[in-house]
Amino acid sequence: MSGTPSIEQADSVVEVEFAVRNDDYPFVSVTDREPCVFELAEMVPRGDGDYAEFFNVRGIDPDRILSLATGAETPDVSLLETYETGGLFEFNTSEFCPAVRLAELGALPREVTAADGEGRIVAEVPPRFDPADIVETFLDATAEISLVSKRRKESFSPLFSESVFQQVLDERLTERQREVLRAAYEAGYYEWPRECTGADVADELGIASATFSEHIHAAERKLLMLLFDCASGRQ
Secondary structure (H helix, E strand, O other): OOOOOOOOHHEEEEEEEEEOOOOOOHHHHHHOOOOOOEEEEEEEEEEEEEEHHHEEEEEOHHHHHHHHHOOOOEEEEEEEEEEEEEEEEEEOOOOHHHHHHHHHEEEHEEEEEEEEEEEEEEEEEEEOOOHHHHHHHHHHOOEEEEEEEEEEEEOOOOOHHHHHHHHHHHHOOOHHHHHHHHHHHHHHOOOOOOOOHHHHHHHOOOOHHHHHHHEEEEEEEEHHHHHHHHHOOOO
């Protein structure tokens, strides 16, 4: 990890691109055996170092994908939706996946694709991390992966799409915490000056003020953990 970035670098990120030719990774090995294309749609942290990766796979019968992927070193594969020329699959993965390894190091995977037995990973390195350190550590820990390009870009992609952000919130907040947080927001609790007190929101929900405080503080803490964990690359 590097020190404080310069003013010129503070609002920019470094984009790195890798080529993956290792058949140990299902999204590469399947395309080596079948004329199909893998494209990562979303990657969602599940906790305890596990991730759910949602791949759109085109050009092959979905049942064939299930058969091939199940035989690979993959904890769990599920078919979520069937298309005319493929389907949407969920792969539950951990540290053996290169995209997950990049995320653990602090880089944020933006594009993960595979075709004809070769994978491609494009990731962004936030300003607080040293791109050279991440690239070196990543390449040292993975076989048959090479750096294709590294460049600085001014824009920074969102950490989550709207659908994934909502899914992460649903996983981290309890139903009661979401209810209390929404009620407080809609009542003007977060306006300045405040349009209501915690006691007002508690009365509206029919709960004690102490219960409101417990839930609102727990929800706020989880949101801050999500914000700062993602900013640091831990997700």
